[in-house]
Amino acid sequence: MFETIEWTSADTVRLLDQTRLPAEEVYVECRDVAAVAHAIRSMQIRGAPAIGVAGAMGLALAAQSIRTRSFEEFRAELSRHGEALRQTRPTAVNLAWGIDRMQRCVEQHKALPVAELVQSLIREAQRIREEDILDNQAIGAHGHRLIPDGAAVLTHCNAGALATAGYGTALGVIRAAHAAGTRLSVWAGETRPFLQGARLTAWELQQDGIPVTLITDNMAGHLMQRGEIDLVIVGADRIARNGDVANKIGTYTLAVLAQAHGLPFYVAAPLSTVDLSLPDGEAIPIEERDPAEVTGWAGIRTAPVGARARNPVFDMTPHRYITALITNRGVVRPPYDSGLTALAGPDLSGRV
Numbered sequence: 253m254f255e256t257i258e259w260t261s262a263d264t265v266r267l268l269d270q271t272r273l274p275a276e277e278v279y280v281e282c283r284d285v286a287a288v289a290h291a292i293r294s295m296q297i298r299g300a301p302a303i304g305v306a307g308a309m310g311l312a313l314a315a316q317s318i319r320t321r322s323f324e325e326f327r328a329e330l331s332r333h334g335e336a337l338r339q340t341r342p343t344a345v346n347l348a349w350g351i352d353r354m355q356r357c358v359e360q361h362k363a364l365p366v367a368e369l370v371q372s373l374i375r376e377a378q379r380i381r382e383e384d385i386l387d388n389q390a391i392g393a394h395g396h397r398l399i400p401d402g403a404a405v406l407t408h409c410n411a412g413a414l415a416t417a418g419y420g421t422a423l424g425v426i427r428a429a430h431a432a433g434t435r436l437s438v439w440a441g442e443t444r445p446f447l448q449g450a451r452l453t454a455w456e457l458q459q460d461g462i463p464v465t466l467i468t469d470n471m472a473g474h475l476m477q478r479g480e481i482d483l484v485i486v487g488a489d490r491i492a493r494n495g496d497v498a499n500k501i502g503t504y505t506l507a508v509l510a511q512a513h514g515l516p517f518y519v520a521a522p523l524s525t526v527d528l529s530l531p532d533g534e535a536i537p538i539e540e541r542d543p544a545e546v547t548g549w550a551g552i553r554t555a556p557v558g559a560r561a562r563n564p565v566f567d568m569t570p571h572r573y574i575t576a577l578i579t580n581r582g583v584v585r586p587p588y589d590s591g592l593t594a595l596a597g598p599d600l601s602g603r604v
């Protein structure tokens with residue numbers, strides 16, 4: 253079994269390089285915050301909860317490297333590193349959530365000498381990782397009964413152990429159903445252009461022995477029309493207060509298709525993905541990446557030289573297409589505003 257990300261006994265951050273999967277299982281050891289920022293930006297680590305953990309661990313590495321005994325100087329320097337990390341990827345709110353939580357830890361331990369404060373930050377980053385795994389297992393426990401026996405489930409992108417500290421969100425629900433004895437099969441959309449479905453989801457499910465069949469993204473409508481898909485489950489990068497969901501590009505298309513075919517469309521995410529400060533999904537920043545990800549793959553150009561391309565890597569699915577949100581504290585059905593606010597409690601109050 254692989255570890256997506258962990259804090260090592262040598263006080264470094266070790267992560268599985270997802271740009272090399274499935275061909276090679278190679279781990280990257282990050283010794284400073286710059287290496288973590290690079291890993292997030294280049295998508296060696298990706299997926300909303302996983303980059304939340306990476307951001308927190310990156311900040312713990314930064315804390316170790318700050319050479320001052322003054323709390324004020326320490327806090328200012330750490331805050332600069334936090335701001336730089338926040339910029340690495342804009343859409344998934346878990347990154348900002350992880351950094352905010354580390355900064356709250358600084359305030360809670362401000363009376364400690366800086367050396368002890370650093371140890372508290374390292375422990376906090378490790379706790380964030382451990383809690384994410386527990387949250388995903390809770391998502392699975394709450395959500396698995398939504399998958400009927402014999403179901404064919406479509407998922408998009410990778411919302412599995414690789415996208416989190418472990419177990420996964422959408423794949424966590426699938427894993428929990430499988431473990432509970434539900435017979436199911438998974439359709440994995442390949443997820444152009446970065447191929448998280450083909451490279452990561454197919455690999456992850458194969459390892460667990462869960463039946464998975466790969467399709468290109470444009471095959472989903474055809475299979476729904478023929479009754480070969482029973483429901484859709486995806487993860488999320490940010491959920492606004494009204495239940496609008498930003499997730500991997502192509503999610504919106506699948507949600508509209510699911511509604512047109514009368515199929516349930518579920519979104520599985522921990523509450524660290526909920527951004528109660530946004531009333532709806534309009535204001536969620538949508539990351540645009542290098543168009544070279546669209547015009548070629550693995551260094552091989554597939555489009556003619558000079559062809560213009562766009563690469564928005566997320567889209568926003570309006571809440572009216574979503575049957576239910578499966579969170580670590582329970583399943584939320586419309587109206588999402590009151591349901592999410594009630595579940596979030598004090599953890600998310602900083603962002604309300």
Ligand code: MRU
Nearest residue numbers: 298299300409411415487488500
């Ligand atoms: O660009 P990525 O690979 O980081 O995008 C990931 C996704 O969109 C996932 O579906 C989302 O983060 C949910 S992961 C549990």
